[in-house]
Amino acid sequence: MKPFSFSKSDKVSKALSAKKEAVQFLAGGTNLVDLMKKNIAVPDGLIDITAVLSDKVEAQSGSTRIGAMVRNSALATDPQILAKNPLVAKAVLAGASPQIRNMASTAGNLLQRTRCPYFYETSTPCNKRKPGSGCSALHGEQRMSAIIGYNDACVAVHPSDLCIALAALGASVNVTDKGNKQLVIPFKDFHKLPESTPDLDNHLPKDAIITSVDIPDNPFNKHFAYVKLRDRDSYAFALVSVAAALDLDGTRIKEARLASGGVAHKPWRWQKAEQYLKGKEANAATFHAAAAIVADEVKPLPGNGFKKVMLMGAIETALQHCLTA
Amino acid sequence: MNGKNYYSRRFFLKTSGALAALAAIPATVKSFYMDAKRLIIPPRQKQPLIVKVNKQTHKLDVDTRTTLLDLLREDLHLTGTKKGCDHGQCGACTVHVNGERVLSCLTLAATLPGKEVTTIEGLADGDQLHPMQAAFLECDGFQCGYCTPGQIMSAVACVKEGHTKSVAEIKEFMSGNLCRCGAYNGIVASIQKVAK
Ligand SMILES: Cc1cc2nc3c(=O)[nH]c(=O)nc-3n(C[C@H](O)[C@H](O)[C@H](O)COP(=O)(O)OP(=O)(O)OC[C@H]3O[C@@H](n4cnc5c(N)ncnc54)[C@H](O)[C@@H]3O)c2cc1C
Ligand code: FES
Ligand code: FES
Numbered sequence: 001m002k003p004f005s006f007s008k009s010d011k012v013s014k015a016l017s018a019k020k021e022a023v024q025f026l027a028g029g030t031n032l033v034d035l036m037k038k039n040i041a042v043p044d045g046l047i048d049i050t051a052v053l054s055d056k057v058e059a060q061s062g063s064t065r066i067g068a069m070v071r072n073s074a075l076a077t078d079p080q081i082l083a084k085n086p087l088v089a090k091a092v093l094a095g096a097s098p099q100i101r102n103m104a105s106t107a108g109n110l111l112q113r114t115r116c117p118y119f120y121e122t123s124t125p126c127n128k129r130k131p132g133s134g135c136s137a138l139h140g141e142q143r144m145s146a147i148i149g150y151n152d153a154c155v156a157v158h159p160s161d162l163c164i165a166l167a168a169l170g171a172s173v174n175v176t177d178k179g180n181k182q183l184v185i186p187f188k189d190f191h192k193l194p195e196s197t198p199d200l201d202n203h204l205p206k207d208a209i210i211t212s213v214d215i216p217d218n219p220f221n222k223h224f225a226y227v228k229l230r231d232r233d234s235y236a237f238a239l240v241s242v243a244a245a246l247d248l249d250g251t252r253i254k255e256a257r258l259a260s261g262g263v264a265h266k267p268w269r270w271q272k273a274e275q276y277l278k279g280k281e282a283n284a285a286t287f288h289a290a291a292a293i294v295a296d297e298v299k300p301l302p303g304n305g306f307k308k309v310m311l312m313g314a315i316e317t318a319l320q321h322c323l324t325a
Numbered sequence: 326m327n328g329k330n331y332y333s334r335r336f337f338l339k340t341s342g343a344l345a346a347l348a349a350i351p352a353t354v355k356s357f358y359m360d361a362k363r364l365i366i367p368p369r370q371k372q373p374l375i376v377k378v379n380k381q382t383h384k385l386d387v388d389t390r391t392t393l394l395d396l397l398r399e400d401l402h403l404t405g406t407k408k409g410c411d412h413g414q415c416g417a418c419t420v421h422v423n424g425e426r427v428l429s430c431l432t433l434a435a436t437l438p439g440k441e442v443t444t445i446e447g448l449a450d451g452d453q454l455h456p457m458q459a460a461f462l463e464c465d466g467f468q469c470g471y472c473t474p475g476q477i478m479s480a481v482a483c484v485k486e487g488h489t490k491s492v493a494e495i496k497e498f499m500s501g502n503l504c505r506c507g508a509y510n511g512i513v514a515s516i517q518k519v520a521k
Contacts, residue, residue, distance in 0.1 A: 003369040006435045008391040026433070033392070033431045034412050046389075048436055073425075097501020098486070099479065100413060102425045103432070234500035 005045040012052050012209060016178055019207045025049045027069065028103035030096075031112040039102030039122060040113075040129055053107070053211060057081055063214045065174075068107035072162065075106060085215050087245055090226040091165035098237045107210035108191065109162045110150065110173065111203065115154035115237050116144060127153050128198045137197075142303030144239070147311070149264040155301060158266050159237045161228065167267035168243040168259040170216045179209040182216075191266030198265070200246055220245035220257060227314045227320035228261075238262035240311045244318035245309050246282060253277050258319075259288070260311065263298065270294050273315075287319040335404065376437045379447030393429035393437065394418045397444060397476065405445040405474045409503070412440045416502035419475040420444045426482035429467035445474035448481065457481050460515035479517050489520035 005023075010017035015025065015062065023045040026032060035041035054067025057078045064084055066075060066300065076092040106316050118126045118136035125134035137155045146154040171187040185206070187293060191202045205208065224245040230236040241261035247254040256277035258270040274291040280286045291312040300308050363417070369388045376383050378401060385400055396412070397403045409417030411430045418429040421443040448455040457480050460466065467473040479502045483489065488498035495513050504512065 001390045003367050004389055005370055006372060006433070008436075026436070029429075029433060029436070030428070030431050031414055033433060036390075037412065046433075050436070084413060097416065098482070098488075098498050099419055099426045099428045099501045105429050128484075234497055235503075 002039070002042045002044075004036075004043055006051075007045070008048040012176060012211065013180060015047050015049050015052050016176065016180065016209060018047050019178065019209070021207070022046075024199060025209065026154075027039060027105035027108040027303065028071070028100075030100050030104045035113060037162070038120060040120070045159070046078045049120075049209070050105075051154040053209075063165065063216045063239055063313050066213045068105060068212055070106045070209045072096070072101035072104040072109060073105070075102065075162075080283070081166060082217055084217065085165075085169060087169065087224040087226060087243055088165045088215070089161065090224070090239075091161045091243060094226055094238075094241070095128050095161035095227040102257055106162070106213055109160055109240040110166075110213070111202070111204070112160060114156040115159045117141060119156060120123050127194075128156055128201075129207070131197070131199045134173070136153040138301075140303075142301045143260075144237070145301055146264050147189040147300045147304060147307050148268060149266070151194050154194035154265065156194075156198070157262050157264060157275050158201070159261070160267065161226070161241060161261060163187075163191070163267040164241055164259050164261040165226065166213065166215065167269055168245060169215050169218055169220065170257075171213055172205075173210055174212045174214065175204060175208050176209055177205045182206075182211075187213075188269065189265075191233055194265050201265075215274065219247040222324040223248055223325065225325055227321065229314055240307055240314050242311070242314040242318040244322050246277075246317070246319070246322045248282060253280050253282050256290075258294075258315065260314075262304075263307070263311065270297075270315075272297065282323060284316075284320070287316045290319065291315040344514075371395065372435060374434060374438065376434065376442065377440070378442045379444060382439075387434055389435050390431070391434040393420065393422075393432040393434050393442065394433075396434040397429060397442075402447050403444050407471055407474055409472065409475070415472070415475075416479060417472050417475040419478040419484065419502065421478060424485075426479050427458060443478075445478060448477065456519050457484070457515065460518045461511070464514040464518060465511040466508060466515040467504075467511070468508050472502060472504045472508075473504075476504065476512055480512065480519070483516060484520050 016239050024043040026046040026048050053069040055069040056067050057080050058065045059199050072092050074091045075145050081089050119122045124136040127135050135154050146157050166187050173185045173190050175183045226243050228238050228241040238261045243259045245257040256274045260268045273293045276293055277290050295312050298308050371386050374385050374387050397406045407417040409415035413428050413431045419426050420429045422440050457477050483498050488494050494514050
């Protein structure tokens with residue numbers, strides 16, 4: 001690990017004025033410290049921001065606000081989250097381990113880097129780690145790679161579970177930039193596709209800080225499910241995951257939400273399938289048709305064709321679970 | 326074994342290894358290496374640090390890169406906490422910070438002032454084992470024992486959090502602790518015993 005300076009900030013404005021490209025914010029450290037040990041992140045300095053940001057979940061008019069420092073474990077057990085956005089709790093509990101969830105922050109979860117094996121193996125080319133060096137996964141091991149939204153520059157996926165629920169529920173990210181200006185970034189525009197800059201995972205302005213995440217009030221707290229398929233039952237990243245939620249009028253679907261992890265460079269919303277589900281009867285045939293719409297959209301790589309079949313199954317299962325949950 | 330001439334196996338290994346290595350390196354090679362190192366590698370940054378571990382306060386001067394795990398093992402000689410993967414993937418390094426289970430390998434020591442750390446060495450009450458330690462002995466909660474300190478720290482938290490309503494729930498909430506010997510059934514039994 002490269003030597004670095006360490007300071008603890010007590011105010012957002014102070015943290016921002018100390019922030020430079022080579023100086024990084026430290027929240028739970030579960031991703032950053034790991035990447036520093038591997039010399040993938042090589043900051044000159046760290047600013048501990050755990051004391052400057054809110055660690056509370058608060059009701060706003062029309063939304064629920066999650067402070068950037070709310071730990072994943074606290075988020076999953078928060079009474080307001082369980083009452084109004086239980087899908088978020090489900091997704092969080094499907095991720096990492098109790099120890100990591102005790103450390104990991106909400107903002108850190110949004111900003112965690114990919115788990116593509118080539119990103120972690122510093123002896124191999126990787127455009128995300130070293131721009132211009134090439135993508136090893138494009139012709140390599142693709143079990144963990146994308147099946148939609150990728151290009152020749154990068155086939156990595158975003159590894160978060162929490163973000164899939166936030167994408168499904170149409171959340172937004174509250175940010176303060178280096179000049180102390182406050183911005184609101186809709187969740188769908190927060191993470192980005194690889195484009196020609198796969199080294200950038202998202203549209204967070206340079207040196208800006210995430211202060212909180214808002215989830216608009218929604219009718220999706222009764223019929224929801226999070227299905228995560230992975231190499232072992234727990235404590236593993238998703239091969240594919242599905243967040244599903246239905247607003248039902250009897251057996252008719254008023255509105256549906258469907259999003260996936262493990263499939264793309266960003267949390268992915270299946271909007272065509274959501275459109276299809278609207279107004280339909282909630283039954284196995286409808287769910288199968290929605291999964292088929294998704295299956296038509298994806299383009300697996302030569303090494304991960306299995307993900308398409310797996311995803312169809314996960315979507316049908318998640319939608320079924322919405323009826324029984 | 327408690328006489329004043331007692332040296333531990335760990336002390337012997339450390340000192341004899343270091344002496345042998347020193348003797349083998351000619352002084353010129355060593356000074357050249359030190360010069361080159363100063364040129365290439367940025368100097369380490371040290372900070373004074375006050376930490377409370379197992380109810381004892383320690384004042385130290387540590388490299389900012391030091392993790393809690395290395396601080397415990399290398400600086401405080403509390404070697405009960407184990408290094409498995411050093412990357413958050415095995416749970417062997419689990420300790421409690423402010424009563425919550427966390428991974429010491431991903432916790433920077435510099436973040437600790439004002440917090441209380443409890444390790445496996447701080448669990449027993451004198452010679453009286455913590456109920457979870459006793460349960461692990463009784464229920465065969467370990468084989469080689471390497472993952473055990475992490476398992477026990479995690480298990481104590483698992484009971485405190487109330488995640489013990491079924492075997493499935495215990496397994497899910499203990500999934501952050503891997504055991505290469507596969508002592509999982511004994512671990513679950515130990516937790517059930519204490520949770521009762
Ligand atoms: C073994 C293992 C398994 C895991 N499994 C899963 C899983 O299954 N599902 C899942 O979703 N996650 C998983 N994770 C990832 C984990 O959830 C993330 O590492 C964690 O959420 C990151 O949060 P943190 O607070 O520790 O971030 P840090 O590591 O402290 O920071 C991450 C990045 O975010 C930046 N940052 C942090 N807070 C802010 C802020 N407020 N404003 C601006 N920048 C900020 C930091 O500068 C850094 O670049 C796993 C991690 C490990 C180690
Ligand atoms: S040593 Fe910390 S999790 Fe493996
Ligand atoms: S007892 Fe050997 S690793 Fe768990």
